[in-house]
Amino acid sequence: MDSDDIDPKFHKNAGVKRVVKALFYSFDGLASTLKHEAAFRQEAVLAAVLVPLSFLMRVSLVEHLFLVASIILVLIVELLNSAIESVVDDISMQNRPLAKRAKDMGSAAVLLSLLNCFICWLSVIVVNWSSFF
Structure with missing residues (x-):
């Protein structure tokens, strides 16, 4: 079946059920990455230390957002890198x-x-x- 034959309006799930299923797929992706990717585990530990630390720092809201967003960006990019590696390894x-x-x-x-x-x-x-002092 070609992708041209697929009706873009057809989905197995719709509405809230689709959102809930997507949420659980996301949790599965995080759990799988934590289980199989050492680099992601290390970065998650770093995030678990740095995010709470950022709340202890006396900085502006914008600076605080930069700190937390920069950590989240690392996790996002690592997830995408892990996905690329998985697909490449699955192919050959x-x-x-x-x-x-x-x-x-x-x-x-x-x-x-x-x-x-x-x-x-x-x-x-x-x-x-x-x-800080």
Whole structure:
């Protein structure tokens, strides 16, 4: 069956049931990633430490949002990277140049999100250094 043959108005579930099912699919994705991806577990632990720490810092609301959003961004990018890796590995475990490129690009995205998080945290700490003491 081609994707052209699928009626875009047809869904197995609709309304609230569809939203609830999507929520549970999301929880399944988080649980699977926590179970199978060491990098995501490490970043989740980092988030579990840094998010509560951000509430203890005397910073503006906007700065606080930058701190928390930068951490959430790392988790989002890691989830997408893990999805890319899973799909590539499911298709073939052979060494293939395009598969390597896709995995390397996902890894680079994670690196950039971590760099972004570091810069956000460092900037907020430097700007507010004197108010911490």
